[in-house]
Amino acid sequence: MDWNSKTEVKKGNLGEAMVRDIFESNGWHIYPHASEGPHIIDMVMMRGARENSMDLMLLDVKTKAHRTYYSDTGLNLHHYYLYSKFSNEHNSNFYLAFVDESEKKVYGNYKSELEKPRCIEKNGRTLKYPLIQNEIIYFPYPDAFEMLGDLTPGFCKQLKKLSQRNYEYPEYKATSGTNAKISTNGAGVVE
Secondary structure: OOHHHOHHHHHHHHHHHHHHHHHHHOOOEEEEOOOOOOOOOOEEEEEOOOOOOOEEEEEEEEEOOOOOOOOEEEEEHHHHHHHHHHHHHOOOEEEEEEEEOOOOEEEEEEHHHHOOOEEEEEOOEEEEEOEEEOOEEEEEOOOOOEEEEEOOHHHHHHHHHOOOOOOOOOOOOOOOOEOOOOOEOOOOOEO
């Protein structure tokens, strides 16, 4: 099967285009991957190249809804370890963005922020994050994330058509989180 005809690739491409638009509108210059097939980084981004300081950031986009019965979202642990290895070897900031059709939001944060320890109370129990279960690493939503943008109902409908979940998303309301704009100081720290 051709790479671009796979359902998960079509859905991922839609999410990547949305995130690219958000970051470009915030002054980032985007250099997307150009090869077909699996890849560890969706985009390399830079800004400030003509100024005294330059920000460089590596970005991966996950186009998926948060977990249904937990206030979190996550990714394959192996991918997470590859991000860590790559960003350490190249001394680069790594940003993870999630395009969530259930929440109708785009959110993300630097890997270094996501991996900070957090305890979340939910339904009378405390969950410690980052949480690793079944080779997936989870981060609390919305507590660990910056809100980057909203998705239109039409866009969410497109994503849901490409979803490989076999159940509907129940109504979920986030109770906390940030509404930060994408802004970094010269050291790549979110302001």
